[in-house]
Amino acid sequence: MRHLPPLAAVRVFEAAARHENFTQAAAELGMTQAAVSYQIRLLEERLGLPLFVRSKRRVTLSEPGRKVAPLVSAAFDEISEAFESVTQEDDGVLTISTPQTLASNWLAPRLGTFQIERPELAVRLQTSNAYVDFARDAADVAIRIGVGPWPGLCQHFLMRLPGTPMCSPDFKAQHGIESPRDLLRVQRLTADDPLWSEWMRVAGLSEPDGETRRGIRLDSQVAEGNAALAGQGVALLTPLFWKAELASGRLVRLFDAVAYERSPIWLVYPEHKRARPKIRAFRAWLERAVASEAAVGPAEDFTLPED
Incomplete structure (x- = not known):
């Protein structure tokens, strides 16, 4: 002693x-x-x-x-x-925790520009739909879907995500989908997702009373999108995440109506890390990336959270 x-x-x-x-x-x-x-x-x-x-x-x-x-x-x-x-050693590595679909369909393809801006940083991307525990897990920042507040964390609003029905061109043609009402008779992926009910309300539809939707249930939008690409049904997807597939015609957007996820997307990190240069650099880059999407993309892809 x-x-x-x-x-x-x-x-x-x-x-x-x-x-x-x-x-x-x-x-x-x-x-x-x-x-x-x-x-x-x-x-x-x-x-x-x-x-x-x-x-x-x-x-x-x-x-x-x-x-x-x-x-x-x-x-x-x-x-x-x-x-x-x-x-x-810690300042040379930035570890980002993010949900799976956001990581693979939006963040990962854009991280190269951040790496060019900050070549001295090694970037590690951890994908999980579960909330990271900053006290236990090796993560510097997280992109989190939720409503908060999260005590002990700084949080910065990024965006809300819309969902709209999409499917493969062959599936649309095979089932003769022409109006929103046609979705009541075809396979909808993860049909019990509350966002489907919200989209149907926006589209002026209601399911028959007492009907229980059965079928394929998937745990992430990336899985739903891949199933839709394979012709397995109609998925409720965010256009922002499927730009390449829409542009190439592998997916088709069926209707204009959109429903918004109730939980916005935030950047969060521990309060004691707020002054770390790598955290400040990533936040600034991420906010610019979101702003650039808002400037060139459909207005529906970005909106302020409700009070």
């Missing part, structure tokens, strides 16, 4: 010993001269030895003080180097 003197007093002694001046030590540490004198006296009483020789105009190190001062300074240098090595 270590028998250490009060570390606050040791810190004050180290500064005072370097300057051999209590006033300059106080200025460096953001303390008053009286507080420096008090801490030094506490340390001297603990040791039972004088560390400084005091005269009317100045203080100088005593013999015990001269003996211990370089050892204390060296110890502080080692502590500083230890923490700097950890910080430098």
Whole structure:
């Protein structure tokens, strides 16, 4: 077991010993001269030895003080180097946690521009629909779908996501889908998703009372989109995430009506990391990326959250 003197007093002694001046030590540490004198006296009483020789105009190190001062300074240098090595290693890696569909269909294809802006950073992308635990998991930031608030986390609104029915061209032709009402008789993927009910309300439809929709239920939009591409049914998808498939004609958007997810998308990270350069850089880049999508894409892809 270590028998250490009060570390606050040791810190004050180290500064005072370097300057051999209590006033300059106080200025460096953001303390008053009286507080420096008090801490030094506490340390001297603990040791039972004088560390400084005091005269009317100045203080100088005593013999015990001269003996211990370089050892204390060296110890502080080692502590500083230890923490700097950890910080430098951590500052070189940015770990992002994000839901699966957002990662694969939107974020991952755009991360290259962030890497060009910050080539000194290694970027790691963790995909999971579960909320990351910042106290336990190795993540710096997360893109999270929810309503919050999340205590201890900074949160920045990014966007809300619309959903609209899409399917393969062959599925549309095979089932003769021409109007929203036709969706009541075809296979809808994850038909019990509450967003389907909201879309049908927006489209002016209602399912027959007592009808239970059976069929394929998938746990992510990327799985639903891939099933729709394979001709397995109609999926409620976000146009923003399927631009390439829509442009190539592999998916077709059936109708103009959209329904919005109730939970917006946020960027979140621990409050104690708010000043970290890599966090600030990623937030600025991400907000620009979202803004650029809003500038060139349909207005329906981005909207402010409801109060």
